[in-house]
Amino acid sequence: MTYIYNAWYPAGWVHELEKGPIARKFLDIPVMIYRLSTGVLAALHDRCPHRFAPFSYGTIVEDKVRCIYHGLEFDSAGRCVGNALCFAAPKVAKVRSFPVFEQDNVVWIWMGEEEPADTSTIPRYAYHNDPKYRCVYGNNYTKADYRLLCDNLMDLTHIVLLHPVFDALHRKQSFKSWEEGDDVLASYSAVEPHEEYHTINTIRWAAPGNHDLEMHIIPDFGKGPVIQEWSANLLTPETKYTSHYLWSVAVSVDSPETDEQIYDRMIQVVDREDSWMIEGVQDRMGEADLFDLDPVLIATDAAGVRMRRKLAAMVEKDAARRAARAASREAAPVSA
Numbered sequence: 328m329t330y331i332y333n334a335w336y337p338a339g340w341v342h343e344l345e346k347g348p349i350a351r352k353f354l355d356i357p358v359m360i361y362r363l364s365t366g367v368l369a370a371l372h373d374r375c376p377h378r379f380a381p382f383s384y385g386t387i388v389e390d391k392v393r394c395i396y397h398g399l400e401f402d403s404a405g406r407c408v409g410n411a412l413c414f415a416a417p418k419v420a421k422v423r424s425f426p427v428f429e430q431d432n433v434v435w436i437w438m439g440e441e442e443p444a445d446t447s448t449i450p451r452y453a454y455h456n457d458p459k460y461r462c463v464y465g466n467n468y469t470k471a472d473y474r475l476l477c478d479n480l481m482d483l484t485h486i487v488l489l490h491p492v493f494d495a496l497h498r499k500q501s502f503k504s505w506e507e508g509d510d511v512l513a514s515y516s517a518v519e520p521h522e523e524y525h526t527i528n529t530i531r532w533a534a535p536g537n538h539d540l541e542m543h544i545i546p547d548f549g550k551g552p553v554i555q556e557w558s559a560n561l562l563t564p565e566t567k568y569t570s571h572y573l574w575s576v577a578v579s580v581d582s583p584e585t586d587e588q589i590y591d592r593m594i595q596v597v598d599r600e601d602s603w604m605i606e607g608v609q610d611r612m613g614e615a616d617l618f619d620l621d622p623v624l625i626a627t628d629a630a631g632v633r634m635r636r637k638l639a640a641m642v643e644k645d646a647a648r649r650a651a652r653a654a655s656r657e658a659a660p661v662s663a
C-alpha cells in the first residue's frame with residue numbers, strides 16, 4: 328500500500344465550502360465535509376450505512392445530514408439521530424466521522440483511525456493570510472499516483488522544456504537538495520544569459536504530499552531588490568492512481584500581473600502541461616511501482632529520490648502501527 332493513513336491531508340480550500348459541502352474521495356474513502364451552523368467543520372464517511380447511498384446527494388437539515396434515499400439523519404459525530412420519514416431512527420446505525428481542521432485557507436482532514444497528530448504538525452502556508460500578498464487559488468485533478476506529482480514538483484528542471492511560458496531554455500541552471508528533519512528541500516537557481524536577473528526557487532516537501540515553493544526573483548544583475556513569491560502545491564491521493572491537487576500562487580499586492588493572468592498561466596502550466604505529462608507517465612508505467620521498473624536516474628532526481636525514501640519509510644511505519652492496532656483489537660477479550 329502506498330498511503331500513510333495517520334496523517335493530515337489537504338482536503339480542499341476553505342472558500343470552497345461557501346458553495347456547500349465538499350464531497351471528495353481521499354485514500355479510496357468517500358468523505359463529505361461541511362460546516363455546521365456554529366461555524367465548526369464536520370466530516371463524515373459519504374456513505375449511508377443503510378443502503379450505502381452517498382450523503383452528499385442529500386441535504387443538511389438543522390446540522391443533520393439527511394440521506395435522500397430513505398431519510399435517515401446523522402449528526403456530526405456520525406450518530407443516527409432521526410428519520411425524515413415516520414419510522415424510528417435505528418440507534419445501531421453509525422457513520423465514521425473524521426477530524427477536520429482549517430488553517431491558512433486549507434481544510435485538513437485526518438484519515439487515520441488512531442488519535443490525530445497535533446495540529447501544530449500541519450505545515451503552514453501563512454502567506455494565504457498575509458495582507459502583503461494577493462493569492463490566486465486553483466484545483467486540479469490528475470489521473471496518476473500522487474507520488475509522480477511529488478516527483479515532478481521536486482525536480483523543477485522540468486519547467487525548462489515542459490513549461491515554455493517561463494522562457495527558461497537559455498538560463499544557466501544549478502541545483503542542490505537537502506533534508507531538514509522529515510522534510511526534503513531542493514533549491515534551483517537560474518541566471519539569464521546576460522545575467523540581467525537571477526531566480527532562486529526553493530521547494531519544501533512535507534509528507535505526505537505538501538509542497539511549498541518559495542520564489543526569489545533578483546533583477547538588476549542579481550543586485551536589485553528581491554521579489555518574493557510563493558506557491559503551495561498540495562496533493563492528496565484520491566485512489567492509488569488518481570490525485571487531488573490544490574495549488575495557489577501568492578504575489579505581492581502591487582504585482583503588475585492580474586489575478587486572471589496568473590490563473591490562466593497556472594491552468595496552462597498545471598492542467599495542460601504538468602497533469603498531461605504525469606498522466607502520460609502513469610499510462611506508460613501502468614500499475615508498476617517506479618523503482619520496480621528500474622528507472623535510469625540522473626542528477627536532478629536527487630530531491631525526488633530523497634522524498635521517495637522518506638515517504639516509503641513513513642508508509643512502512645504507518646502500516647506497522649495499524650497492524651499493531653489491529654492485532655491488539657483482535658486480542659482484546661470479547662465481553663459477554
Ligand code: FES
Pocket residue numbers: 375376377378379380394395396397398399
Ligand atoms: S440508503 Fe440512506 S436511508 Fe436508505
Ligand SMILES: [Fe+2]
Pocket residue numbers: 479485486489490596601
Ligand atoms: Fe511543472
